[in-house]
Amino acid sequence: MINTRGTVRISVVQLDEYGPWTVEPSPRRETDLQALQARLYADFADFVGRSDGYAFFNRFDNMLGIANGIDVAEYERFQERVRNQYPITVSVGVGEGETPVRAVEVASQQLQDAGSAQDPDRREVLNAGDTSDSSGYVTVGHFDIVDVTESFTDTEHAATAGVAIQQSMLALKQRLLAEYDSVAQFVGGDNMIAVCPQLSEDVFGDVVDHVYDQTGIEFQVGIGSGPTAHGAGNRAKEALEHCRETGTRVHEATPIQQQVTDD
Numbered sequence: 001m002i003n004t005r006g007t008v009r010i011s012v013v014q015l016d017e018y019g020p021w022t023v024e025p026s027p028r029r030e031t032d033l034q035a036l037q038a039r040l041y042a043d044f045a046d047f048v049g050r051s052d053g054y055a056f057f058n059r060f061d062n063m064l065g066i067a068n069g070i071d072v073a074e075y076e077r078f079q080e081r082v083r084n085q086y087p088i089t090v091s092v093g094v095g096e097g098e099t100p101v102r103a104v105e106v107a108s109q110q111l112q113d114a115g116s117a118q119d120p121d122r123r124e125v126l127n128a129g130d131t132s133d134s135s136g137y138v139t140v141g142h143f144d145i146v147d148v149t150e151s152f153t154d155t156e157h158a159a160t161a162g163v164a165i166q167q168s169m170l171a172l173k174q175r176l177l178a179e180y181d182s183v184a185q186f187v188g189g190d191n192m193i194a195v196c197p198q199l200s201e202d203v204f205g206d207v208v209d210h211v212y213d214q215t216g217i218e219f220q221v222g223i224g225s226g227p228t229a230h231g232a233g234n235r236a237k238e239a240l241e242h243c244r245e246t247g248t249r250v251h252e253a254t255p256i257q258q259q260v261t262d263d
């Protein structure tokens with residue numbers, strides 16, 4: 001069943017009492033922490049990916065799952081895997097909302113209501129706000145810097161290029177969050193993926209223009225929609241290819257027809 005209201009389901013996975021653990025009994029070797037975080041992110045990406053979700057690493061000590069196809073109970077298996085394979089455990093909050101920001105708020109609230117991230121008594125919580133039976137509907141904008149290879153990668157040293165690109169990513173992310181209730185994540189190279197409410201091509205055009213005005217960096221964006229993050233994101237990637245081929249800065253894939261259901 002596809003939900004007409006376009007609700008999106010998002011999970012927040014948070015490492016339990018991780019801050020204290022990183023320094024007990026003494027500060028742990030940094031590269032060991034980085035490897036742990038990277039492995040956990042990879043496992044989480046595989047977990048949500050199996051159900052056509054997307055994983056955002058956010059801050060690594062908490063990660064977001066764009067998780068329309070994932071029942072709340074399925075996270076118990078993920079928590080078990082983490083418990084069995086890592087020296088830490090994770091708590092999970094799940095939220096649904098008409099916008100991604102609302103869904104993240106609800107999911108975060110589930111964790112915050114259960115206790116602090118550094119509370120030794122809060123361990124392996126799995127809480128969800130109100131969830132519907134319908135699969136929801138997601139819009140994904142896949143943003144990419146126009147010709148980053150020539151502008152930065154092949155012409156600037158890696159540190160300068162990194163700063164410029166991260167500044168443009170921050171401007172993009174802030175604009176999407178503050179004005180359009182969208183949640184975005186840098187996913188590598190020159191790519192940013194945004195999970196959005198249904199927004200027009202014109203809005204995406206305004207976002208790209210705004211970031212260009214602020215940073216001088218030009219993005220192109222492919223837009224796709226569908227019942228899952230993967231479905232929407234794949235369509236967004238195809239739309240981005242259209243941008244590359246035609247020089248268009250914004251292109252939306254033809255939306256999958258939303259089925260009308262009565263609650």
Ligand SMILES: Nc1nc2c(ncn2[C@@H]2O[C@H](COP(=O)(O)OP(=O)(O)OP(=O)(O)O)[C@@H](O)[C@H]2O)c(=O)[nH]1
Binds near residue numbers: 191244
């Ligand atoms: N995560 C992710 N990274 C990608 C994807 N496509 C490209 N990248 C990354 O982006 C970098 C730059 O590739 P491109 O975006 O194709 O390079 P470009 O010079 O900007 O070329 P145009 O996008 O055609 O303007 C690559 O080295 C990858 O790190 C993608 O779909 N997902």
